[in-house]
Amino acid sequence: MIREFRSVGFFGAASVFWSWKLRQTLSSDQKRVVSFEELQTHNKPDDCWIAINQKVYDVTEFIKTHPGGVARILRYAGNDATKGFHSMHHPQYLETFLDGSLVGEINDLPTKKKKTSTRKKQKLIEIEEQEEQVVKLIPPTLSQIFSLSDFEVVAKNVLSPATLVYVSSGADDEFTLRENRYALGRIFFRPRCLTDISNFSIETDILGVRTAAPFFISSFTGSNLIQPEGEKILARAAAEEKIAYMAPKRGSVSLEQLHAETAHGQVLFYQHEFESAEELREAPKLFKHIEATMPQVKAIFVNVDTAARGHREKEYKVREMEAGKTNANLAGLLGSEPEYVATWQDFETIRKSTNLPIILKGLQRKEDILKAAELGFRGALISNSGGRQLDFSKPAIETLAEVHEALKEKKIERNQFQLFVEGGFSRGSDVIKALCLGAIPAIGRPMLYSEVYGQKGVEKASQLLKEEITRDMKLLGAGNVSCLDDSYLDLSSLTVKLWVPDFQYERNYTPMVNVI
Ligand code: HEM
Numbered sequence: 405m406i407r408e409f410r411s412v413g414f415f416g417a418a419s420v421f422w423s424w425k426l427r428q429t430l431s432s433d434q435k436r437v438v439s440f441e442e443l444q445t446h447n448k449p450d451d452c453w454i455a456i457n458q459k460v461y462d463v464t465e466f467i468k469t470h471p472g473g474v475a476r477i478l479r480y481a482g483n484d485a486t487k488g489f490h491s492m493h494h495p496q497y498l499e500t501f502l503d504g505s506l507v508g509e510i511n512d513l514p515t516k517k518k519k520t521s522t523r524k525k526q527k528l529i530e531i532e533e534q535e536e537q538v539v540k541l542i543p544p545t546l547s548q549i550f551s552l553s554d555f556e557v558v559a560k561n562v563l564s565p566a567t568l569v570y571v572s573s574g575a576d577d578e579f580t581l582r583e584n585r586y587a588l589g590r591i592f593f594r595p596r597c598l599t600d601i602s603n604f605s606i607e608t609d610i611l612g613v614r615t616a617a618p619f620f621i622s623s624f625t626g627s628n629l630i631q632p633e634g635e636k637i638l639a640r641a642a643a644e645e646k647i648a649y650m651a652p653k654r655g656s657v658s659l660e661q662l663h664a665e666t667a668h669g670q671v672l673f674y675q676h677e678f679e680s681a682e683e684l685r686e687a688p689k690l691f692k693h694i695e696a697t698m699p700q701v702k703a704i705f706v707n708v709d710t711a712a713r714g715h716r717e718k719e720y721k722v723r724e725m726e727a728g729k730t731n732a733n734l735a736g737l738l739g740s741e742p743e744y745v746a747t748w749q750d751f752e753t754i755r756k757s758t759n760l761p762i763i764l765k766g767l768q769r770k771e772d773i774l775k776a777a778e779l780g781f782r783g784a785l786i787s788n789s790g791g792r793q794l795d796f797s798k799p800a801i802e803t804l805a806e807v808h809e810a811l812k813e814k815k816i817e818r819n820q821f822q823l824f825v826e827g828g829f830s831r832g833s834d835v836i837k838a839l840c841l842g843a844i845p846a847i848g849r850p851m852l853y854s855e856v857y858g859q860k861g862v863e864k865a866s867q868l869l870k871e872e873i874t875r876d877m878k879l880l881g882a883g884n885v886s887c888l889d890d891s892y893l894d895l896s897s898l899t900v901k902l903w904v905p906d907f908q909y910e911r912n913y914t915p916m917v918n919v920i
């Protein structure tokens with residue numbers, strides 16, 4: 405759940421400083437006498453008056469768009485700002501920008517400031533607290549977001565602790581969560597120069613369907629904690645950006661509802677998992693139903709890594725600490741332990757029940773992936789669920805590199821068996837690395853973080869990725885996705901895991917509750 409201050413409706417409108425100015429309508433005749441006592445009570449970010457030249461202005465709205473920043477004015481909240489203002493600005497600014505914000509005149513401003521050093525200190529503390537509040541109150545506008553990790557920083561300030569830890573945490577000590585990213589950082593590029601890239605394109609065929617970019621949005625239970633219309637927002641943004649989105653089995657709306665909402669031509673994947681023997685028995689019927697009635701669903705991804713629920717310890721700790729502050733939305737998101745764990749044999753009937761490609765989500769070793777290819781599955785999504793299931797699972801990109809070699813050796817082509825990968829992807833360069841190893845990546849948490857800004861945020865995240873992919877592919881000398889191969893990569897340090905002091909682990913560690 406996003407904290408209350410998001411309701412100030414700041415997203416989108418905040419940057420339009422000049423349009424704010426035009427909206428000012430009050431005239432300067434509407435003034436009254438304001439006492440210093442009254443002025444002092446308006447001393448907060450959401451209720452801020454200042455005095456300049458013995459006139460009192462309500463700058464609550466103005467501070468949000470002040471080009472010199474909120475804090476500079478907030479220092480004078482509920483007080484005389486004459487000196488501060490004139491040290492920076494031409495007097496004409498008052499008429500130009502604050503004409504409509506005039507509250508009245510003030511005649512009893514104290515002439516000398518009599519502050520003890522203790523009071524000064526106290527005031528400074530108050531200012532610092534207010535500034536902190538303001539950073540949270542006024543997140544950057546979308547034009548101030550330059551990479552997917554910027555969304556993460558904003559989300560960390562905006563989401564409630566319980567939601568944030570639900571999204572961001574991994575299992576146990578989070579080694580796999582971190583290694584997913586570190587491993588991507590161990591692959592380097594070998595650019596090719598002087599190649600013809602005049603017909604440049606990043607469009608891609610995924611399982612025979614054309615999409616505008618070589619990645620898609622992964623599936624998440626609980627995106628409705630970030631925006632009430634969670635899955636719908638992700639689906640709409642994906643449609644707008646002409647990329648695919650994988651709808652989750654345990655979504656806040658049914659697949660039918662989501663499908664009914666989606667634009668014609670939209671590419672949806674469906675993520676499913678079997679939690680009981682009955683669900684397994686029902687699967688052929690369900691898959692046939694999807695195939696017959698939901699043409700936008702182009703593939704079914706079935707989880708095979710959920711024999712037990714991953715143990716996200718950080719999450720339990722935060723919930724424990726928050727106990728009493730009931731968060732009904734979070735309850736039940738963990739799901740119960742599965743009653744039944746499917747086997748390869750079970751999949752024999754299921755696989756044959758539909759013409760839709762069935763992709764196994766969560767395979768993590770080359771032997772299993774080769775088996776899936778030999779059995780005639782259409783593909784596999786290499787995934788450790790973003791480090792949310794088995795801690796110390798190998799980083800996804802490392803498994804991919806191994807599997808890529810194995811498929812090459814066996815001469816298994818992409819049109820027979822399509823690889824997908826996910827876990828830690830947040831840059832265009834990450835996407836390209838996966839493509840060079842023959843897999844289409846799914847983007848995970850960064851898409852959820854971008855959802856803090858609603859549909860426009862998810863669109864922006866997709867656009868940033870597209871721009872990065874475009875730029876990096878050009879620099880690599882690759883004119884389209886199909887010409888990307890492992891010759892563009894230096895994998896020599898991929899598996900080299902040097903021991904380094906794990907500061908990140910230390911930072912992530914959350915102490916036990918009620919222990920001295
Ligand atoms: C009260 C104390 C204030 C301080 C200390 C202050 C400080 C500043 C600073 C440092 C900048 C420069 C930002 C940059 O370098 O990009 C700035 C910009 C600006 N401020 Fe203020 N400001 C104050 C109040 C106001 C008020 C009350 C108004 C409106 C009447 C205002 C209007 C502007 C405008 C229009 C700009 C952008 C153009 C410019 O840089 O001159 N400021 N302010």
Ligand SMILES: Cc1cc2nc3c(=O)[nH]c(=O)nc-3n(C[C@H](O)[C@H](O)[C@H](O)COP(=O)(O)O)c2cc1C
Pocket residue numbers: 570571572584622623624625626652653654675707765787788789790791792826827828829846847848849850
């Ligand atoms: C909040 C959250 C909820 C998730 N829910 C599901 C789910 O219901 N089913 C599923 O197969 N994977 C789920 N995942 C895993 C994602 O599909 C994906 O594997 C993971 O986010 C990829 O890692 P990354 O976030 O590091 O990119 C979830 C991930 C997150 C962050």
